[in-house]
Structure formats: structure tokens, C-alpha cells
Amino acid sequence: xxxxxxxxxxxxxxxxxxxxxxxxxxxxxxxxxxxxxxxxxxxxxxxxxxxxxxxxxxxxxxxxxxxxxxxxxxxxxxxxxxxxxxxxxxxxxxxxxxxxxxxxxxxxxxxxxx
Amino acid sequence: xxxxxxxxxxxxxxxxxxxxxxxxxxxxxxxxxxxxxxxxxxxxxxxxxxxxxxxxxxxxxxxxxxxxxxxxxxxxxxxxxxxxxxxxxxxxxxxxxxxxxxxxxxxxxxxx
Numbered sequence: 639x640x641x642x643x644x645x646x647x648x649x650x651x652x653x654x655x656x657x658x659x660x661x662x663x664x665x666x667x668x669x670x671x672x673x674x675x676x677x678x679x680x681x682x683x684x685x686x687x688x689x690x691x692x693x694x695x696x697x698x699x700x701x702x703x704x705x706x707x708x709x710x711x712x713x714x715x716x717x718x719x720x721x722x723x724x725x726x727x728x729x730x731x732x733x734x735x736x737x738x739x740x741x742x743x744x745x746x747x748x749x750x751x752x
Numbered sequence: 753x754x755x756x757x758x759x760x761x762x763x764x765x766x767x768x769x770x771x772x773x774x775x776x777x778x779x780x781x782x783x784x785x786x787x788x789x790x791x792x793x794x795x796x797x798x799x800x801x802x803x804x805x806x807x808x809x810x811x812x813x814x815x816x817x818x819x820x821x822x823x824x825x826x827x828x829x830x831x832x833x834x835x836x837x838x839x840x841x842x843x844x845x846x847x848x849x850x851x852x853x854x855x856x857x858x859x860x861x862x863x864x
Contacts, residue, residue, distance in 0.1 A: 739783070
């Protein structure tokens with residue numbers, strides 16, 4: 639699976655948009671970008687995933703660059719409860735390769751400040 | 753809420769004892785995964801099942817670890833002769849084929 643690079647930490651003011659970047663310059667054509675977050679002492683929570691088109695759900699938006707070498711997770715109106723470690727993961731889709739596992743890095747610690 | 757559940761949530765044991773953890777996946781999910789997470793690190797893949805078949809095991813899964821999913825529903829992870837290095841959070845996740853994996857709350861193991 640392609641490796642990802644994320645900043646170690648970021649701060650965001652409550653009520654503002656949080657934009658979390660991720661670089662995945664070696665991503666392959668059949669690899670998806672997944673985002674998870676982990677609030678302290680809880681299990682990781684699935685947020686969103688995408689292949690090449692931008693995606694939006696009730697939690698967040700995912701913007702993937704045209705060359706697919708980077709992406710940004712956007713939390714439109716951050717709250718204190720969004721303080722967590724955010725993981726960007728590239729994972730093989732379909733029936734090929736290591737499509738069964740998620741390879742987590744160290745993620746970005748997002749701190750939302752009042 | 754019918755998410756992934758894990759039991760127990762916390763386990764303290766003495767070195768050398770055996771421990772067993774249980775995971776109940778989301779009911780319609782056919783894949784079940786086990787991960788381990790140590791302090792300050794992201795979760796690491798251990799093994800996964802598709803229905804009752806264990807299809808992949810990480811080399812992190814030493815001979816002291818065994819996992820089962822006997823009827824393709826719940827799963828157990830057993831650690832024999834626990835060591836202090838086994839202290840970690842053990843996470844279970846489930847998915848429908850290659851769809852998103854949904855995680856349980858984890859079992860925190862402390863080996864004294």
C-alpha cells in the first residue's frame with residue numbers, strides 16, 4: 639500500500655473549518671483514500687473514503703487532487719468533540735492485493751480550541 | 753446501536769496467564785479483523801476472517817496468539833502465556849467485503 643504523510647499536529651478554532659492535508663504521492667490507480675479518526679481511548683471511527691472524485695457525507699468532505707497525489711479532509715464547522723487523531727490511509731480496492739487491511743501511520747492530532 | 757462490540761473492555765492479568773477476548777461484529781458483515789495498538793502508535797493489523805475462514809495473519813501474531821470465528825459470527829482472540837509486551841489495546845473491526853471497516857471500542861490489556 640502507498641505510504642501517506644500527514645502533519646503531526648494542527649489547531650483549529652471552534653466553529654471554523656478544519657482542513658487536514660495528506661500526501662500520498664505513490665498512490666496507485668486502484669487505491670482508495672480512507673480517513674479515520676480516533677478520540678482518546680476509543681476505537682477508530684470511519685469518516686469517509688474516495689477514489690478520485692470529491693466526496694461528502696454528514697461528517698466531512700474529502701477533496702482529492704486531480705493527480706491523486708494528495709487529499710484534504712474538511713470538517714466544515716469544527717467542535718470541541720472533533721479533537722482527535724486523524725488518520726489518512728491508502729488502501730487497495732476491489733479484489734486485488736492487500737485489500738483486507740488498513741495500514742495506520744501516526745496521523746494528525748487535531749486540537750479544536752474554544 | 754448495533755455496532756461492533758468487544759468484551760471485556762479492560763483486562764488486567766499476570767504474566768504467564770492466558771486471556772481471551774471476544775468480538776461481536778455488525779450482523780451482516782462477513783469480514784472481521786483484529787488489530788493491536790500500543791501507546792502512541794496507530795493500530796497494527798493482526799489477522800482477518802472472511803466468514804469462518806482465517807485468510808491472513810500478520811507476522812506480529814506469534815504462536816501464543818490464536819483467533820477463531822467458529823460460525824462466521826463472533827470471534828475470539830486468545831493470548832497464551834501472556835508477556836508484558838502484550839500490553840496493548842486490542843481492536844476488532846468488521847466490514848462487508850472490502851467496504852469500510854467499522855471498529856469496536858477495544859479491549860485494553862495490561863500484563864503485570
